[in-house]
């Protein structure tokens with residue numbers, strides 16, 4: 001009798017939950033305006049949640065674009081997501097309609113940690129975000145980003161990287177850790193005022209946390225649409241891991257903040273943390289200021305965003321150069337002829353080095369580092385390519401579709417830096433090139449990233465020729481998708497060019 005009661009009870013609970021789900025889905029659907037973008041067919045309740053490939057969402061969205069047009073929608077459980085593809089629609093969304101489509105959505109996995117209130121990257125579009133973004137940009141400028149002043153810091157890391165590669169004596173090795181450490185030390189110098197040795201255990205742990213954060217940002221996506229999934233074992237584990245990573249990282253950054261407070265001298269601003277402390281001192285009590293809560297957020301987000309993205313792009317560039325020895329030779333010949341091999345060229349000399357510049361641009365295009373940008377959201381009702389989109393709709397910007405569009409890039413899967421050169425050999429940048437996105441949320445670190453890519457790549461190609469080990473299988477170029485598209489693990493040989 002008891003078991004009958006139990007199962008009856010369970011049936012009632014399930015029926016109740018299902019009814020709630022139906023109601024939410026139905027209410028969601030009714031909120032859609034008549035001219036809402038079309039969507040691929042989906043399942044009841046779940047919509048397209050299960051049909052979106054978790055490993056290759058950028059490829060699937062690009063394939064759907066061919067069927068449903070530049071602007072289509074997905075039903076992700078109870079929520080609608082609008083997907084914007086192709087150069088014209090992306091520009092319309094982020095530039096022309098930038099006042100409406102520059103918010104970030106509320107995400108279950110990040111909102112618990114104040115990211116929408118205290119940070120730039122996931123910050124709610126509004127006064128606070130504008131203030132923090134301006135503060136971040138002025139901090140980067142203060143430390144010399146885009147100018148000669150920044151170059152000694154990057155050059156120092158270039159020399160360390162070259163020496164790590166030399167130590168391999170031409171043997172096959174995995175480049176990713178070395179590159180990540182070098183790139184991370186650049187942003188660490190700006191943010192924390194120090195660099196780390198690659199075998200520093202706390203540093204290694206933090207880098208691993210950065211890697212996992214980028215991976216989990218995608219893997220835990222269904223939780224953002226159905227927070228109830230946190231009770232399901234696989235997702236419960238992900239959420240716990242996410243929370244643990246977040247707290248450990250905050251502790252790590254918190255320790256640097258505490259050390260800085262003890263040694264703070266307003267007449268000697270060493271790094272971003274000092275800038276934050278100065279801002280608090282000068283602006284305390286005003287409506288807009290950095291607060292004690294903001295510091296670990298802003299330091300962590302610049303540290304994370306500044307490490308994974310640039311390192312990933314360099315990883316792809318070396319792999320494609322190893323696979324395309326003709327282009328590698330062209331860049332090396334250009335460097336030999338214009339700057340020689342003794343000194344890393346100044347960033348201001350990039351116009352004299354069009355093959356080098358075009359190779360960097362093509363590496364950013366062919367494997368778009370952040371294929372789906374970061375999720376946007378509408379802050380007010382708007383229209384896009386003739387469709388109506390209500391306020392608070394999540395918008396995904398498919399940058400991959402822009403960079404793989406054959407209308408702009410013939411044979412888009414072929415590595416061809418020549419497509420960035422005009423008839424007289426000068427660099428030209430077509431409008432359908434936006435690896436840093438565009439509009440109001442355009443990457444805050446674009447200038448720093450461009451400088452780093454130029455200095456790291458030139459210093460490496462001055463010293464080494466990169467090739468894949470004899471007999472090694474053809475590397476998989478599809479990449480591993482998280483928030484960024486990483487090259488899968490590969491080994492390479494760095495053959496010294498000095499006889």
Ligand code: HEM
Pocket residue numbers: 120121122123133187301302305306307309310313369370373374375376397435436437438440441442443444445446448449
């Ligand atoms: C090759 C390197 C990089 C690439 C390809 C890249 C790309 C991007 C993209 C596509 C976005 C999303 C824009 C959007 O949502 O529309 C973004 C945002 C952002 N990036 Fe980068 N990034 C790179 C390096 C960096 C570096 C070095 C930093 C730090 C110094 C940085 C800091 C940020 C920040 C703070 C945001 C959020 C901006 C906002 O929401 O206002 N990025 N980046």
